[in-house]
Amino acid sequence: MMLTILAISGIVTIGIGVIKTTKSFFWKVIWCVVVVFLFLIMVTPE
Numbered sequence: 001m002m003l004t005i006l007a008i009s010g011i012v013t014i015g016i017g018v019i020k021t022t023k024s025f026f027w028k029v030i031w032c033v034v035v036v037f038l039f040l041i042m043v044t045p046e
Contacts, residue, residue, distance in 0.1 A: 004042050011038060 015031050022028065 008039065008042065011035060 012035070015035055018031055019028055
């Protein structure tokens with residue numbers, strides 16, 4: 001569980017960096033989809 005929390009925080013940190021650096025709305029949308037997808041995978045038990 002701890003590893004999952006670390007992974008999520010790392011992904012979010014990278015995402016914030018991407019959103020701040022890129023001016024492309026397209027990439028922001030892609031990023032949000034990826035984050036939601038990963039979050040659902042982590043939340044859903046095996």
